[in-house]
Every structure is written in C-alpha cells, then in structure tokens.
Amino acid sequence: MLKIGIIGGGIAGCAAAYYLSKKTSGITIFEKDFIGAHSSGKSNGSIIPFIDYDINSYSEQLSDYAISVHNNLKMKFHSKFYYSKKPVVHLFKNNSYSKIYDNYKKNKLNKEFHFLSLGELRHIDARVSEEIDGGLYIKNSLEVDSYMLSKTFFDNAIQNGVNFVQKNINKIDADSGKQVRIFSDDESYNFDKIIISNGSWAESFFMDFFGKSILTPIKGQILRMKNITPGFKVSFWWGKNYITTKDQNITWLGTTHEDVGYDESITSDSKNQILQKAKEIFPFLDENFVVEQTACLRPMTKDSLPILGRLKDFENIFLCGGGSANGILFGPAMGKIMSKDIFEEQLDTYISEFSVNRFL
Ligand SMILES: Cc1cc2nc3c(=O)[nH]c(=O)nc-3n(C[C@H](O)[C@H](O)[C@H](O)COP(=O)(O)OP(=O)(O)OC[C@H]3O[C@@H](n4cnc5c(N)ncnc54)[C@H](O)[C@@H]3O)c2cc1C
Known part of the structure; x- marks a missing residue:
C-alpha cells in the first residue's frame, strides 16, 4: 500500500485527499491550524470561467475542466451547502x-x-x-461556500479512512532514499509520496528546494x-x-x-x-x-496560474497549489488531477504548462 502525506488542509489539500481516498488507503493530511482556516475558508467563492486568455490556451482548458468538476460537485452537494x-x-x-x-x-x-x-x-x-x-x-x-466545500472534501476523506494530524510540518527531507521524510517540531513521518499543498506557506519549502521565491x-x-x-x-x-x-x-x-x-x-x-x-x-x-x-x-504566483505536478528532480514530491486569485475555481480540479498524476494515470487535461519549472 502506497503511503501518501498531504501538507495543508485548504481546498487544494482536502480535494487531493478526497479524490485519493476513493482509490487507496494510507493517506495522511497535516494541517497546522484547522481545515479551511485561511483563504479556502474565507474566499469569495466565485467560480468564473477564464475569458481574457487566448482561446484554446492551456489556462482556458484548465478553467473549462475546473468548471466541469465543479458542476459535478454541485450536483452532489448543493442540497448540503451553498453551491449555486x-x-x-x-x-x-x-x-x-x-x-x-x-x-x-x-x-x-x-x-x-x-x-x-x-x-x-x-x-x-x-x-x-x-x-x-x-x-x-x-x-x-457559479458561487460556492468555499469553507463548506473544503470541509466536505475533508469529512468525506476522513470517512474513507484518511488520517488527520494537526501539526505544522517544518521540514522535508527529500534525500532519504525512496521515501520522503517530513518533520514537525516533535516527530518525523515517512511517506512513499507527498503532496505540498500548504497555500502561501509553501514558499518556505520552495526557498529550501530552489533558493528562490516562487509564491x-x-x-x-x-x-x-x-x-x-x-x-x-x-x-x-x-x-x-x-x-x-x-x-x-x-x-x-x-x-x-x-x-x-x-x-x-x-x-x-x-x-x-x-x-x-x-x-x-x-x-x-x-x-x-x-x-x-x-x-x-x-x-x-508570478503569472497568477497554479503550480501542478512533480517537483523538479524529485520523483516522489508533488506540488498542488499557487491557486492565486482563482484557487477555489481550480482547487477541486487540481486535487483530482493530483490523484491521477500520483498513480501515473491518463490525465483529463494538460498540466505540463503548470509545472514549477516555468519559474526556475
Ligand atoms: C479575499 C480573497 C478572496 C478570494 N476569492 C476567490 C474567489 O472568489 N474565487 C477563487 O477561485 N479564488 C478566490 N480566492 C483565492 C483562493 O481563496 C485561494 O487561491 C485558495 O483558497 C488557496 O487554497 P490552498 O488550499 O492552496 O491554500 P490555503 O487555503 O491557504 O490552505 C493552506 C493550508 O495549509 C496550512 N499550512 C500551511 N503551512 C503548513 C505547514 N507547514 N504544515 C501544515 N499545514 C500548513 C494552512 O494552515 C492552511 O490551512 C480568494 C482569496 C482571497 C484572499
């Protein structure tokens, strides 16, 4: 069984946990505060198709895919919370x-x-x-209560067997062989793969990995x-x-x-x-x-678009974040894409354009 660690309990991390939990067990989500404590719990929750990019650009394709994911989620959840x-x-x-x-x-x-x-x-x-x-x-x-959407992803993931650890992860040791070791103040944890989805705070991991600012x-x-x-x-x-x-x-x-x-x-x-x-x-x-x-x-991010996919030079570390001003639009799609990318399944939309490599 693959052990997967997810750092961050905003919409990106919770969506990834939700979609992964339908496929596998052995998932743990780490959150330093509480689920939806920051932008995912307080955003305006507007879900608006991209219009000012070139037609058929990768951003528009990701936006179209994101809207289709939201429409499916709305059918499932609109009777439980505001999703309209x-x-x-x-x-x-x-x-x-x-x-x-x-x-x-x-x-x-x-x-x-x-x-x-x-x-x-x-x-x-x-x-x-x-x-x-x-x-x-x-x-x-569309418009959604983004706190309830994040929390509902989380609650469903927990029902499907995901573990929750309320701790701040302050270090990632990517050089420890095939596994990735992550550290809180008082403990360390080993995973086969990890997803970095801790919103604005991912910047400190980026500084450690690349020595330069990404977010x-x-x-x-x-x-x-x-x-x-x-x-x-x-x-x-x-x-x-x-x-x-x-x-x-x-x-x-x-x-x-x-x-x-x-x-x-x-x-x-x-x-x-x-x-x-x-x-x-x-x-x-x-x-x-x-x-x-x-x-x-x-x-x-510098181009206001998300960061998705494997970390450069590290097979087992995945990035799911940088939602910028559209992280609620993109969040569920990003989580779904990550759940497929980790298992090397065929993706529903191109993501190579959203690799962190574009900033390095
Ligand atoms: C005022 C405002 C309005 C917005 N309105 C919209 C909108 O209408 N539509 C839209 O699409 N987007 C909107 N956005 C953007 C959207 O809210 C964000 O892009 C999105 O919520 C980011 O989600 P996230 O999961 O990546 O990050 P976050 O929601 O920030 O979640 C990251 C989580 O990780 C946790 N964390 C951080 N570091 C660690 C660590 N080291 N260890 C453990 N846990 C950690 C944090 O506590 C946090 O809970 C808005 C943003 C703002 C500020």
Missing part, C-alpha cells in the same frame, strides 16, 4: 474592456457571454451608477453586509472588486490586493478603500451595512 449558479457581470468604464470586446466582436469568445448596455444593466439592477458604460454578462458562473502571499479583505434589499441577483465585478449576495441574504463586498507578508489582520484603511470603490458603482452603499470584515492570503 450565479451569473457574473463585469462592469466597464471608459472602454476598459477593449481586449475582451475585441475578441467578442471577432466572434472569438467560445462560451456564453454577451454584452449589455447601461440600459440593459439597469433592468438587472436599477442601482448601477450612470458612470458605467456597459457590462459583460457571463452566464456559466507571494497577497492579502485580500472582504466586507460582509446585512439588510441590503433587494440583494444582488447577479455578482457584479469592476476591476478586481466585486459585490454579490449569498445565502441568508448576506452581501459580500471585496476586495484588496496587499503585499504585506503573512499579516492576516483586518484594517480600517482597507475597509474604507473597499467602500469608497463600491460607492462609485453603487452610491447607496455605506458602512452601516457592514457586519463583518475578514482577511486572508492568496498564494500568488
């Missing part, structure tokens, strides 16, 4: 959409998108500011709001900001992109900045609606 179809509208000001619009005009967008004028937008939501020129409507998007933690803050009636029927985006109303009529307003190391604290500056940007689009919003503020870290 939710159209997205990207709002545009001052022709900021030119690249996407060019593709649209050339009939290159291969999915269900269409452009809306301000008048059409205001049929969807009359509160959109007159400053907006129009919007791109993306029908095939940057980028903090994002979100405001949760109550008593906005009616709620937002679609999820509105402008630039990297968004507003959406989820279950229990809670409206989520995001976000920031802050390069401040591993600091996950909330700040009033960011709260004001998020509100100020939102008021430009929805002038009625103010801080009286805010009931909660959260912060967490995106495991950001």
Whole structure:
C-alpha cells in the first residue's frame, strides 16, 4: 500500500485527499491550524470561467475542466451547502474592456457571454451608477461556500479512512532514499509520496528546494453586509472588486490586493478603500451595512496560474497549489488531477504548462 502525506488542509489539500481516498488507503493530511482556516475558508467563492486568455490556451482548458468538476460537485452537494449558479457581470468604464470586446466582436469568445448596455444593466439592477458604460454578462458562473466545500472534501476523506494530524510540518527531507521524510517540531513521518499543498506557506519549502521565491502571499479583505434589499441577483465585478449576495441574504463586498507578508489582520484603511470603490458603482452603499470584515492570503504566483505536478528532480514530491486569485475555481480540479498524476494515470487535461519549472 502506497503511503501518501498531504501538507495543508485548504481546498487544494482536502480535494487531493478526497479524490485519493476513493482509490487507496494510507493517506495522511497535516494541517497546522484547522481545515479551511485561511483563504479556502474565507474566499469569495466565485467560480468564473477564464475569458481574457487566448482561446484554446492551456489556462482556458484548465478553467473549462475546473468548471466541469465543479458542476459535478454541485450536483452532489448543493442540497448540503451553498453551491449555486450565479451569473457574473463585469462592469466597464471608459472602454476598459477593449481586449475582451475585441475578441467578442471577432466572434472569438467560445462560451456564453454577451454584452449589455447601461440600459440593459439597469433592468438587472436599477442601482448601477450612470458612470458605467456597459457590462459583460457571463452566464456559466457559479458561487460556492468555499469553507463548506473544503470541509466536505475533508469529512468525506476522513470517512474513507484518511488520517488527520494537526501539526505544522517544518521540514522535508527529500534525500532519504525512496521515501520522503517530513518533520514537525516533535516527530518525523515517512511517506512513499507527498503532496505540498500548504497555500502561501509553501514558499518556505520552495526557498529550501530552489533558493528562490516562487509564491507571494497577497492579502485580500472582504466586507460582509446585512439588510441590503433587494440583494444582488447577479455578482457584479469592476476591476478586481466585486459585490454579490449569498445565502441568508448576506452581501459580500471585496476586495484588496496587499503585499504585506503573512499579516492576516483586518484594517480600517482597507475597509474604507473597499467602500469608497463600491460607492462609485453603487452610491447607496455605506458602512452601516457592514457586519463583518475578514482577511486572508492568496498564494500568488508570478503569472497568477497554479503550480501542478512533480517537483523538479524529485520523483516522489508533488506540488498542488499557487491557486492565486482563482484557487477555489481550480482547487477541486487540481486535487483530482493530483490523484491521477500520483498513480501515473491518463490525465483529463494538460498540466505540463503548470509545472514549477516555468519559474526556475
Ligand atoms: C479575499 C480573497 C478572496 C478570494 N476569492 C476567490 C474567489 O472568489 N474565487 C477563487 O477561485 N479564488 C478566490 N480566492 C483565492 C483562493 O481563496 C485561494 O487561491 C485558495 O483558497 C488557496 O487554497 P490552498 O488550499 O492552496 O491554500 P490555503 O487555503 O491557504 O490552505 C493552506 C493550508 O495549509 C496550512 N499550512 C500551511 N503551512 C503548513 C505547514 N507547514 N504544515 C501544515 N499545514 C500548513 C494552512 O494552515 C492552511 O490551512 C480568494 C482569496 C482571497 C484572499
């Protein structure tokens, strides 16, 4: 029996544990805090198809595959927690959409998108500011409670016999023969294969292996709001900001992109900045609606795309992370792909483009 260790209990590690647990026993997942304690438990949970890459690029293929995995999971879990179809509208000001619009005009967008004028937008939501020129409507998007999805992967994996160890893994000894030895403060563990899926904190392992930086933690803050009636029927985006109303009529307003190391604290500056940007689009919003503020870290790569597959020069170490700002979109697919890659099975989509080698 193959012994497999998974470092990190976010969506990437839990999805890998879930899909692997359907095939084999002997799996252990290590988590330093609790399942979904960081970005996988606090993200906005938008699952939006990629649109701004070249048609048929590897990123688009991975995105299409990721959406198909989510649609299957939604069928299975939507009665248990919030997992819903939710159209997205990207709002545009001052022709900021030119690249996407060019593709649209050339009939290159291969999915269900269409452009809306301000008048059409205001049929969807009359509160959109007159400053907006129009919007791109993306029908095939989803929204999920990313904490519940991560936790459900984990709970199902545990039911299938996966072991859980609540410890921080601080060292990986890859040179110990055929097996890989990993260390917590007080113990060591041997595995045939390990998966590194500890989000932004994988950077310290990358520094050990390559002596160079691969990931940057980028903090994002979100405001949760109550008593906005009616709620937002679609999820509105402008630039990297968004507003959406989820279950229990809670409206989520995001976000920031802050390069401040591993600091996950909330700040009033960011709260004001998020509100100020939102008021430009929805002038009625103010801080009286805010009931909660959260912060967490995106495991950001230089090209904002995930890192998948074997570690360079080490047969038994696999990487499953770097989800950047789309780690909930990609997480389940990444876990599924890893569960096949470890057993050298035929993969459903190409992953060589997502190897860590592209940064070395
Ligand atoms: C504000 C915000 C909003 C977002 N919204 C979206 C969105 O709408 N859609 C989307 O697709 N993506 C979104 N993302 C991105 C997404 O949340 C992340 O890419 C994704 O959650 C990363 O998952 P992960 O499992 O790789 O890492 P994490 O969720 O960070 O999990 C890693 C886990 O590993 C544990 N760990 C770390 N080091 C160790 C160690 N040495 N030993 C043991 N355990 C360890 C940590 O405690 C943590 O639980 C958002 C991110 C932010 C910050």
